[in-house]
Amino acid sequence: MTTASELRDAALEEFASAGYTGTSIQAIADRAGVSKASVLYHYASKETLLDAALSPAIDAIAQILPGTAMLARTPVEQREFLEGFVDLLMQHRLAAQIFITQSGALVDVPVVARAQELIQQIADARPQRSVDDQVRFAVALGGAAYLLAQTGHLGVDDAPADDVLRDSLIRILGELLAPVVATRA
Amino acid sequence: MTTASELRDAALEEFASAGYTGTSIQAIADRAGVSKASVLYHYASKETLLDAALSPAIDAIAQILPGTAMLARTPVEQREFLEGFVDLLMQHRLAAQIFITQSGALVDVPVVARAQELIQQIADARPQRSVDDQVRFAVALGGAAYLLAQTGHLGVDDAPADDVLRDSLIRILGELLAPVVATRA
DNA sequence: TCAGATGTTGACCGATCGGTCAGTTACCGT
DNA sequence: ACGGTAACTGACCGATCGGTCAACATCTGA
Structure with missing residues (x-):
């Protein structure tokens, strides 16, 4: 529901399919429909x-x-x-x-x-x-x-x-x- | 023996331990003791x-x-x-x-x-x-x-x-x- | 001896990486 | 109405990425 949880889910899917090192913060942001800076607002890294x-x-x-x-x-x-x-x-x-x-x-x-x-x-x-x-x-x-x-x-x-x-x-x-x-x- | 085979072995170990996306050409070069450019001489990419x-x-x-x-x-x-x-x-x-x-x-x-x-x-x-x-x-x-x-x-x-x-x-x-x-x- | 492969390298390129920051928007209690 | 805070963003940063290239060393067969 919240942006934070949507980002967490998007990250889970992306990490699982592309691998942690193969996943960029930008890709997670795109999947969740927010900006890269917003990802790093909710999660420090x-x-x-x-x-x-x-x-x-x-x-x-x-x-x-x-x-x-x-x-x-x-x-x-x-x-x-x-x-x-x-x-x-x-x-x-x-x-x-x-x-x-x-x-x-x-x-x-x-x-x-x-x-x-x-x-x-x-x-x-x-x-x-x-x-x-x-x-x-x-x-x-x-x-x-x-x-x-x-x-x-x-x-x-x-x-x-x-x-x-x-x-x-x-x-x-x-x-x-x-x-x-x-x-x- | 040959540089090419040493690079192939080094790449195999590095890909297995750090993942393909998590492995840099530089890391493979370091493991084999050659330069990054030399890796790309033996293997196009x-x-x-x-x-x-x-x-x-x-x-x-x-x-x-x-x-x-x-x-x-x-x-x-x-x-x-x-x-x-x-x-x-x-x-x-x-x-x-x-x-x-x-x-x-x-x-x-x-x-x-x-x-x-x-x-x-x-x-x-x-x-x-x-x-x-x-x-x-x-x-x-x-x-x-x-x-x-x-x-x-x-x-x-x-x-x-x-x-x-x-x-x-x-x-x-x-x-x-x-x-x-x-x-x- | 020397011309031509073969091998190796440092310097460099544009792109993308993770991360920072100042500024903007939206909402919320008073 | 408004001050403050939470949410969000574009622009930017240094570092590293994969890959290119010209120069240089080494070796080999004629």
Whole structure:
């Protein structure tokens, strides 16, 4: 509604599609229909705007983090966690896309570094760290984020409805991560 | 050895770590220990350099493509294909990272568009296109590329040896994609 | 020995980058 | 009616971008 929020949304879309370094403040201004100077009136810098665009997703990750230990317990709890995690990814698709695809190039940006730490904490909450477990976890995380981010091309161009995709993704990630739980039992 | 190949390698590393738009020709020149003008002597433009850096990986994908139909046949053939595919990803880690993380932002670059078409062909070779199959395939592709690209952070910082990683990845991708084969039988 | 490629470079170009600033407009409580 | 503040903008800044070019070094085959 407000100009500030419109700019935040425009920045999110632009950063996700063209990349942070590939996005100019002018491009964000054009997308939101304001001047470049107006962008820098609402946000002190390009980096501040990135922070504002990603923060909601980071807060959501931080909220889900306490339930992370569930991954190590019963299948029922694992499913509950997975549902929340997939919902989070779907609600913050663009932010997730930015994290997954650009976190390496944006490590020096504080907000991205914080997101990396949170994901690291989720990873560390796993019961044991066998190579197989690491691979399962990384494939699940990267694969899910990639799938949701890239919906629209690379083999998924006839995009299924969100609820269908959600159910399928939860089920398949559940299968993929099941052994991580099973080794505990 | 040659300056041209050193520049190609330097560009590959720089594009992968900082992103194409986030990499300046000067940075590539510095990494290779030559002047910016020398870079543009060997490669007509920044885009030409990207093309040269990615082409070997694209050629490798094109070579593996005829065997793609194996994904739809017996488990043995599927495993053979998976081994080749994982080996390809590991041999062209940086190029794969660039494809997966920046293909969206670089669609207008011909060499990237060609890579997208090839991956699309692999995806289209699957026997049927149920949502589950699409999800399994996208998670496998994106997850594997993500895992290999990000080896070194995000939960896999104590990086396992390449051969161990290879075996684990082949096994787990095999499990993940098994139903895609099973529905055929 | 020397003419001609081949390689390399510093200086330079226009364009665009992120960011600053003075000035203008629009609104809002008194 | 009006003073103040929030919103917005065009013009401008230094820096860096991708790319060009003329000059210079190095090597090679005749």
